[in-house]
Amino acid sequence: MSKQKESGTAIAVATATVDLSCEPLGSQSIxxxxxxxxxxxxxxxxxxxxxxxxxxxxxxxGGESCVCDLEVGFEVSGPTISHHLKVLREAGLIEGERRGTWVYYRVVAEKMSALAALLVPAGSSDAAA
Amino acid sequence: MSKQKESGTAIAVATATVDLSCEPLGSQSIxxxxxxxxxxxxxxxxxxxxxxxxxxxxxxxGGESCVCDLEVGFEVSGPTISHHLKVLREAGLIEGERRGTWVYYRVVAEKMSALAALLVPAGSSDAAA
DNA sequence: CTTCTAGATTGACAGATTTCAAAACAGGTG
DNA sequence: CACCTGTTTTGAAATCTGTCAATCTAGAAG
Structure with a gap:
């Protein structure tokens, strides 16, 4: 056995219902x-x-985090964090909002769900093979 | 090239039960x-x-496909397809097997499920959070 | 053994990505 | 206003990626 279950490994989506999703399992190829x-x-x-x-x-x-909190704990510089946040933002995975001095980011749950749904369209729990 | 319906947008996992998965929603940050x-x-x-x-x-x-079948329908060369298959293979998303002249690839469902589970740890359908 | 076909590997190159330092920008505060 | 702090943008260098042409390897068929 080579697969040990590491620790808490989750990205945790906070809310929502899928919508922009896709067809269930077995559909036509993408x-x-x-x-x-x-x-x-x-x-x-x-x-x-x-x-x-x-x-x-x-x-x-609260499902959202301030950039200033995100910057601690990483070994890369501030601008780099900002760059990565921009990539995530442009990919539609997060949304940012400025409130006074700080900028807060939150996950776009529907997007995450849509991606997850693509990977396991119908739920991998049944199966047969 | 003929374009069929673009509705079916799914990657369709064929089998299995998750295992190398991760903690459900709300867990500690990764x-x-x-x-x-x-x-x-x-x-x-x-x-x-x-x-x-x-x-x-x-x-x-049958949940598997021969490389020769995959190569048609793409505008890139054979070596490029081979390269991409290698990337998918090394990422643990697919597995290949040679049977005589041809090589067949199949999806590693557990891997797909694990990734999906990471995106929506508890299921976004009833998000209580 | 020679030849043929299916796939993979190697080498090369244009274009993209990651990262930091420096500068710019946005909001508070004195 | 000047000044300070939090965040993003710009510029530039090192590295990584996607792609193809040419080459190589594995079986099957003569």
């Missing part, structure tokens, strides 16, 4: 257009720092 | 180690061609 539309979101998730950033935002109290 | 481990898989999904490749494999009859 179209080029859809692939082009969806790939960027996964690409944005494809970086350890962004994954952690997203996770911290999702797990934060 | 660790750096976990982020580093998981990011590559999302990164592999972050390319339109790989997304389509994965989808076609998943939707294929």
């Amino acid at each position: 179209s080029t257009a859809d692939a082009v539309t969806l790939a960027p979101a996964f690409k944005a998730l494809g970086d350890p720092i962004r994954l952690q950033l997203l996770s911290q935002i999702a797990c934060a109290d | 660790s750096t180690a976990d982020a580093v481990t998981l990011a590559p898989a999302f990164k592999a999904l972050g390319d339109p061609i790989r997304l389509q490749l994965l989808s076609q494999i998943a939707c294929a009859d």
Whole structure:
């Protein structure tokens, strides 16, 4: 056995109901257009720092997190964090809002759900094989 | 190239039960180690061609697809397809097996489920948070 | 053994990505 | 207003990616 279950590994989505989702399992293979539309979101998730950033935002109290809180705990500079937040923002995974001095980010749950639904359209729990 | 309906947007996982999954919603923020481990898989999904490749494999009859079947329908060269399949393979998303002359690939459902579970740990349907 | 086909690997190159330092910008406060 | 702090933008360098042409390897068929 080589697969041990690491610790708490979750990105925790806070709310919502899917909508912009997609057809359930067994459907037709994805179209080029859809692939082009969806790939960027996964690409944005494809970086350890962004994954952690997203996770911290999702797990934060109230479902949102201030940039100043996110910057601590990472070994990269402020501008780099800002850059990653921008990537996540442009991928539609998070939304930012400025309140006075600070900027708060929150996860766009529907987007996350849509991506998850794409990976397991009908739920992998049944199966047969 | 003829364009069928673009409605069906799904990658269709064929089988299995999750296992190497992760904690449900609301857990602790993901660790750096976990982020580093998981990011590559999302990164592999972050390319339109790989997304389509994965989808076609998943939707294929019997849950597996021959490389020779995958190569048609893409505008990139054979080596490029081979490269993408390698990326997906190294990300643990697919597995390949040679049977005589041809090589067949199938989706590693547990991996897909694990990734999906990370995005919506508890299921976004009743988000109590 | 030679030849053929299916796939993978190597080498090269344009373009994208990550990262930081420095500068710019946005809001508070004195 | 000047000044300070929090966040984003710009500029530039190092690294990584996607792609193809050419080459190589694994089985199957002569």
